[in-house]
Amino acid sequence: MATKYANFDLATGNNDGSDWTNAWKTMADAIAGTNSAPPAAGDTVYCKGTDTLAAGCVLNLVGTEISYIRWIGVNASGTNDGTRATLDCNGGNFPALQFNAAYCNSFDNFRFTGSVTNGVASGVGASYYLVFNNCSFDNNGSAGINFTTNNAAQYNTFVRCVFYGNDYGFITSNYDRFFFSCFHDNVSAGLYRPANGTVFGCVFYDNPTGLKQPITEVMIQNVFDGNTTGFENYDGLGYIGWFFGNRITNNTTGLDGNTRTLWEGWNDFDGNTDHRLDTNGHLVFLYGGLTTNVELNENGAGGGDTLQGYVSTTEGSEDYSTAYTSATNPHLRRTAITIPTS
Amino acid sequence: MANYSMGRKPLPEIENGHKFKGDNFCQLLPHTPIFEGKSGLEFDSCNLINCDVPADTVRKFSNNAQVSWCTNLHPEWIELGLELCVENCEHVVDSDSVIIDGQVVGVNYHYQDKLVS
Numbered sequence A: 001m002a003t004k005y006a007n008f009d010l011a012t013g014n015n016d017g018s019d020w021t022n023a024w025k026t027m028a029d030a031i032a033g034t035n036s037a038p039p040a041a042g043d044t045v046y047c048k049g050t051d052t053l054a055a056g057c058v059l060n061l062v063g064t065e066i067s068y069i070r071w072i073g074v075n076a077s078g079t080n081d082g083t084r085a086t087l088d089c090n091g092g093n094f095p096a097l098q099f100n101a102a103y104c105n106s107f108d109n110f111r112f113t114g115s116v117t118n119g120v121a122s123g124v125g126a127s128y129y130l131v132f133n134n135c136s137f138d139n140n141g142s143a144g145i146n147f148t149t150n151n152a153a154q155y156n157t158f159v160r161c162v163f164y165g166n167d168y169g170f171i172t173s174n175y176d177r178f179f180f181s182c183f184h185d186n187v188s189a190g191l192y193r194p195a196n197g198t199v200f201g202c203v204f205y206d207n208p209t210g211l212k213q214p215i216t217e218v219m220i221q222n223v224f225d226g227n228t229t230g231f232e233n234y235d236g237l238g239y240i241g242w243f244f245g246n247r248i249t250n251n252t253t254g255l256d257g258n259t260r261t262l263w264e265g266w267n268d269f270d271g272n273t274d275h276r277l278d279t280n281g282h283l284v285f286l287y288g289g290l291t292t293n294v295e296l297n298e299n300g301a302g303g304g305d306t307l308q309g310y311v312s313t314t315e316g317s318e319d320y321s322t323a324y325t326s327a328t329n330p331h332l333r334r335t336a337i338t339i340p341t342s
Numbered sequence B: 001m002a003n004y005s006m007g008r009k010p011l012p013e014i015e016n017g018h019k020f021k022g023d024n025f026c027q028l029l030p031h032t033p034i035f036e037g038k039s040g041l042e043f044d045s046c047n048l049i050n051c052d053v054p055a056d057t058v059r060k061f062s063n064n065a066q067v068s069w070c071t072n073l074h075p076e077w078i079e080l081g082l083e084l085c086v087e088n089c090e091h092v093v094d095s096d097s098v099i100i101d102g103q104v105v106g107v108n109y110h111y112q113d114k115l116v117s
Helices: A027-032
Strands: A005-008 A044-048 A050-052 A057-059 A069-073 A085-088 A097-098 A105-108 A110-113 A120-122 A131-133 A136-138 A145-146 A158-161 A163-164 A169-170 A178-179 A182-184 A189-192 A199-200 A204-205 A209-212 A219-220 A223-227 A229-233 A241-244 A245-250 A253-255 A262-265 A267-268 A274-278 A283-286 A310-312 A319-322 B019-021 B042-043 B058-060 B090-102 B102-111
Touching: A005 A027, A027 A044, A027 A057, A069 A110, A136 A145, A145 A163, A163 A169, A182 A189, A189 A223, A223 A229, A229 A245, A245 A253
Parallel strands: A005 A044, A044 A069, A050 A085, A057 A097, A069 A105, A085 A110, A097 A120, A105 A131, A110 A136, A120 A145, A131 A158, A136 A163, A145 A169, A158 A178, A163 A182, A169 A189, A178 A199, A182 A204, A189 A209, A199 A219, A204 A223, A209 A229, A219 A241, A223 A245, A229 A253, A241 A262, A245 A267, A253 A274, A262 A283, B019 B042, B042 B058
Antiparallel strands: A310 A319, B090 B102
């Protein structure tokens, strides 16, 4: 249960991680435990500053389900106030961080940026149970995270993370959970083929495709706004999806049903050029037919919420908080769903 | 924050000294000039891959690498104008032979986008 320290801006000290004066100077030093021992299960490593990388870091450390190795970004004073520690590839053709047989590591307040390839990637050994909270994966040439490279990293959790300015924000893994995260302004798609997990309370805006082809995924209470296609259903064999309580607004195509069954209901479609594209007839309402969806008129018809119910959709100052300016605006999130008791 | 990548929408009209934050200007081909003739620009946390920006530009946490993209990795960019790569193209970094009953019946190629000067 040791506490250790890394200051990526430090030039002096013993580089052994023992305190801020002798903090490790790079992420690679922290992982290797230079002049000391590598972090172990139950340890916390406080990190600050910017590590401008000449080569990618490989993390192969193993925590346990009850004793994670915690990596926490802090501000210049050492306080955990949400300030991110940065791993900057500076245009290098390597991931900032690659997980190789890593297990139960968590990252609070980190930024992974500037790679020509993926910002974060999986390695030769399969990795599991990674947690990311308030992390940014931005401006990488391929994906912000690609957990399909080599052996996949699976069963991971993302809370309040942001993925922007990458080719893909995030590329497929298995059994991952995304909560309250944001995917915007990526070159190809925000979130690509997440499988067997959950996407809850996330925001997707200004991508060519917001959420592209999830595999057996549960998607609840998300916002899809201003994408070319807000949500694109899976097109391969054997998979279905569940899509409830989402707001799909101001996209060219709101929801593309593609070729697989999507069970849907209680969604709010408003301001899309084409609300729902169902060429193959695989969109299935679980209750009440088309009118189950809130405010849904047939394609192209508006729902009537001012600004689709948001605080702001202005480019550069998007705020997808729902603006409760009247009893009926916005719709959804105040729609009663009757739970049968008999 | 805005998404101007791959020419999907026109670059904004700006004055000299404009500051961008978090915008995506990623281009298809290396050394594509953007904002020619402007001066004093600043890009903070922007994707500037394959962009040539004016010489006096200030860049903070902005990825300005020049990259030859491989269409075997990015097939969706062919329709945007990226030249089609052959199977055994310049982006191949290694390959595996597919062997069945002792006979090589095919090759799996592994690709990587290439940094260019």
